[in-house]
Amino acid sequence: MRILTILAVVLCSTSVFSQQQQETPPPNFIRSITFQGDAKVSGNPIIRIEESLLLEFDDIIGDEADYYYTIEHFNFDWTPSQLNKSEYLDGFDEVRITDFENSYNTLQAYTHYKLSFPNKDTKGFKVSGNYLLKVFNTAKEIIFSRKFMVYQPIAQVAVTIKRSRDLSFINKKQVVNFTVNSPELLLKNPATTVKTLILKNNNLKTAISQVPPQYTIGNELIFKYDKETSFWAGNEYLQFDSKDVRAPTINISRIELLDLYHHYLFTDTSRDTEPYRYNPDINGQFIVRTLQGENSAIESEYIWTHFTLQNFDPLNGGQLHLYGAFNNFEINDTTLMTYNTHTGLYENAMLLKQGFYNYSYVLVKKDGTLNEGFISGNFDKTENKYQVLIYYRDLGARYDQIIGFGEASSINITN
Structure with missing residues (x-):
């Protein structure tokens, strides 16, 4: 009996440690995460082994909290690799992020954090492969994590x-x-x-x-x-530009100032049955920028951005969600479009930092799969x-x- 118990514990431990690693989405007080390599594309960067990485994010509590980071190496299927940290990392991690600034002259206070690689502690990567960057607090609780890939141009x-x-x-x-x-x-x-x-x-x-x-x-x-x-x-992404907090620009119909600025976008409609129209986009990405200051990282306002969508097609038990790199293409309660019986529109409001944003609407079907072309259509x-x-x-x-x-x-x- 004792041998069977030990065997069961070993099997359970093996199952746990061989599970595929998933990214940890950030809590509501962590906003505007950008994680990019030299190509300046945010999300899950793909870099050559000698290139650099840059992580930036805001804590809208604004109390200069301490955050730390670790870097882990994974197999192709995102199960932990057999390498020790010294075998894949030049230097060390579990270091506090010391580069941070408080927002300046903004209605929403926040602390902006910046972490770059290589740095004096983490000097580089020794091998290529899948990596995971984890950010955690002083209580060793994971705040969020992001995957990235490092390659060597052999082939x-x-x-x-x-x-x-x-x-x-x-x-x-x-x-x-x-x-x-x-x-x-x-x-x-x-x-x-x-x-x-x-x-x-x-x-x-x-x-x-x-x-x-x-x-x-x-x-x-x-x-x-x-x-x-x-x-x-799919289709070209929809977009709006909130770089001028006080004047309507691309796709913004009106502006209100309450506790914070509120930007109301023009109502979007289904494009599935419309002919394709070329409209240059940045493939779902976003860029933080402002006309009201010189340093966009700490002088950009946070704005309640209101989305409305007109849709007459039945959802068959599914849900409509906002979709884009502004939250790393995550689907959660904050991206849900809620039907308003008074207006007959699907609505959502998201707190977003000033900038140029690409977004789209996707249908999350009853079985949990995505239909990205339900609203936007698919055009070759x-x-x-x-x-x-x-x-x-x-x-x-x-x-x-x-x-x-x-x-x-x-x-x-x-x-």
């Missing part, structure tokens, strides 16, 4: 975007084809040692993974799937950016390294 990745070969989706889907050329590293048994990750607009939550190569020509791996690497094309002409990461674990290796990265835009989509 060359060429990416092209095609229309679907299925005539039912030729005007609605975009297909990612790519090749991997590795002249300096022999990829042994690529069907099992090579793994792939395909992202649309740097959104890790809708990524396609573990697509094996179709065939090999010398040192080149060919991935020319149709269905397996296809994405719904939509400009999206796709990223492809190539992972490799040689026989007997202890971790998954990222040996290649490629990206392409659908602006030049072909049949």
Whole structure:
């Protein structure tokens, strides 16, 4: 009996430690998180091993709280790797974030924090792969975490975007084809040692993974799937610009000043049945900026931004949510569009920092899956950016390294 008990504990411990790591979303008092590499794209950065990272966020309690950070290494499937910290990190972590400033001349007080890598404590990364940055408080409670990927350009990745070969989706889907050329590293048994990750607009939550190569020509791996690497094309993101807190600009209909500024956006409507219109966007991203100060990080106001949506299509038990990089493409209670029986509109108000924002509306179906085109529609002409990461674990290796990265835009989509 004692042996069985010990065995059960060991099995439970193994199950816990092998679980896939999920990101921890921030609490309501942590706002405007930007996490980016040299490419200046926020969300889940993809950087070369020698490039830098920058994390910024606000605490709207504004009491100069102490925050610390740790960095952990993971396998391709986001289970913990077998590496010790000294094997993947040059320097050390569990260090307090010391670069912070209080807001200046704003109605909403907040403390702005900034953390950059490399720094005097964390000097860099020794190996490529998946990483997780955790921010926690003095009580060792995790406040939020963000995933990022570090790669070494050992293999060359060429990416092209095609229309679907299925005539039912030729005007609605975009297909990612790519090749991997590795002249300096022999990829042994690529069907099992090579793994792939395909992202649309740097959104890790809708990524396609573990697509094996179709065939090999010398040192080149060919991935020319149709269905397996296809994405719904979506539509250009909606946008607004609140850089001028006192005057309506892009998509802002009126402004009120109560305890804070309130910006009311023009009512959005379904675009699913409308013809496609090209409207340049920043692929769901946001940029903090203000005309009322010189330092946007600490002089930008926080504004209650009011969204309204007119929709007549039945939801069939689903829910409509706001969607974008402003909260790392998370779906939660703060993004829910609530139906107002008096106005006949779906409404939401979010506290957002001044800036230029991309956003869209998505349907969360009854089974929990997303339908990104329910309101916006899907059009093959939509400009999206796709990223492809190539992972490799040689026989007997202890971790998954990222040996290649490629990206392409659908602006030049072909049949």
